Amino acid sequence: MGEIIIMRGLPGSGKDRYIDCLKLRDRTKQIVICSADDYFMKDGKYVFVPYDISKAHAACQSLFIRSLIDKVPTIIVNNTNCEVWEFNNYILMADMMGYSWRLVDLFDGDVPDAVLAERNKHGVSIEKITAMRDRYMFISHDYENNGLIHHRNQARAEYDGA
Numbered sequence: 001m002g003e004i005i006i007m008r009g010l011p012g013s014g015k016d017r018y019i020d021c022l023k024l025r026d027r028t029k030q031i032v033i034c035s036a037d038d039y040f041m042k043d044g045k046y047v048f049v050p051y052d053i054s055k056a057h058a059a060c061q062s063l064f065i066r067s068l069i070d071k072v073p074t075i076i077v078n079n080t081n082c083e084v085w086e087f088n089n090y091i092l093m094a095d096m097m098g099y100s101w102r103l104v105d106l107f108d109g110d111v112p113d114a115v116l117a118e119r120n121k122h123g124v125s126i127e128k129i130t131a132m133r134d135r136y137m138f139i140s141h142d143y144e145n146n147g148l149i150h151h152r153n154q155a156r157a158e159y160d161g162a
Contacts, residue, residue: 001098002073008081009106011124012116032067035078036060
């Protein structure tokens with residue numbers, strides 16, 4: 001049917017850069033990107049409202065479901081997805097609709113929280129990144145049906161100037 005790509009990683013780890021590379025690799029492919037962050041974009045600016053986070057994730061999941069129904073060939077879920085419960089419903093829906101899926105786990109590439117805080121485009125503080133790091137669940141290869149792709153070195157390479 002199609003493919004679901006579920007991005008995982010701390011803010012500033014390179015999720016958006018990875019997606020940009022995917023889009024450049026195949027410019028003819030129809031791709032829908034589902035991200036809770038899009039809910040907070042107002043007139044081209046990111047305006048985060050903490051008490052709207054559940055609405056943001058509902059909007060993200062709604063776009064995902066519409067994309068499944070529309071049989072979009074490639075759907076990317078672009079959130080931090082630190083814990084399994086944050087992305088598990090996307091996997092269940094992908095399976096129900098006959099889509100293959102994979103996790104792309106960027107985590108942080110051993111980049112310090114201060115650098116991630118500087119680099120992320122939404123102004124997430126060092127304290128928030130540290131809290132996300134503390135609850136980040138590492139996933140075994142036994143968990144998924146199509147393989148976990150680890151790109152832990154991407155963030156490190158960018159930090160080192162590669």
